[in-house]
Amino acid sequence: MRTLSIALMTMVLLFAGFTAVPGETGAEKRAVSAAMEWLSLIDGGRYAESRSEASVWFRGAVSEPGWVASLDGVRMPLGRALKRELAVTRQSVTLPGAPDGRYVVMTMQTAFEHKQSATETVTFMLEQDGVWRAAGYFIK
Numbered sequence: 001m002r003t004l005s006i007a008l009m010t011m012v013l014l015f016a017g018f019t020a021v022p023g024e025t026g027a028e029k030r031a032v033s034a035a036m037e038w039l040s041l042i043d044g045g046r047y048a049e050s051r052s053e054a055s056v057w058f059r060g061a062v063s064e065p066g067w068v069a070s071l072d073g074v075r076m077p078l079g080r081a082l083k084r085e086l087a088v089t090r091q092s093v094t095l096p097g098a099p100d101g102r103y104v105v106m107t108m109q110t111a112f113e114h115k116q117s118a119t120e121t122v123t124f125m126l127e128q129d130g131v132w133r134a135a136g137y138f139i140k
Contacts, residue, residue, distance in 0.1 A: 011082075028089045031104035031124040034132040036084075039122065042137075043081045047071045055125050055133035057099060074139060080112025084120070095123065098135060102126040110139075 014016040041050040051059060051067045062070075088107040094100050123136035 013127075025091070027091065027102070027103055028077070031126075031132045032086060032089065032106060035104075035106055035122045035124050035134070038124075038134050039081075039084070039120075041073065042075060043125070045076070053133065055127055055135045057125065058133070058135050070124065078115045078118065080140070081110055081112055082120045083111040087119075095135075098125075104132070 008031045038050060038053060039054060041047075047068045048064055051062065051064050051072075085108065086106060087109050090105045092103045092105060094103075095103055103123055103125050106124070108122065110118045110120050112118060114116040119140045121136070122134065123140070124132045125135040127133055
């Protein structure tokens with residue numbers, strides 16, 4: 001009976017699309033790794049470089065001066081990132097206002113020098129060259 005219960009629970013979880021651990025799939029792991037590297041550029045104040053390392057779609061949507069000014073106004077006042085933990089990852093093929101493609105949307109719980117609790121949402125897309133690059137960034 002116990003074996004049958006375990007088998008049924010496994011089937012229910014598989015059919016429900018359950019993911020036990022954030023970043024469990026290979027695509028999510030690669031996207032999360034790329035996101036952490038990209039966020040380190042922002043953490044280091046290298047805003048222009050973070051834009052140049054972002055996706056083609058992102059670079060087409062946001063000018064370098066606009067991106068730098070935005071981060072100067074929103075991110076710089078928070079100070080150094082002290083702690084960042086991945087909370088949730090979600091894969092998608094469609095996002096509002098973006099072209100269809102492969103996306104991983106990540107939510108990070110982050111503590112900054114001047115803001116103890118913030119939520120960063122980072123969206124990465126898989127580009128045609130097979131590299132995961134930034135498609136969006138939001139701090140709340």
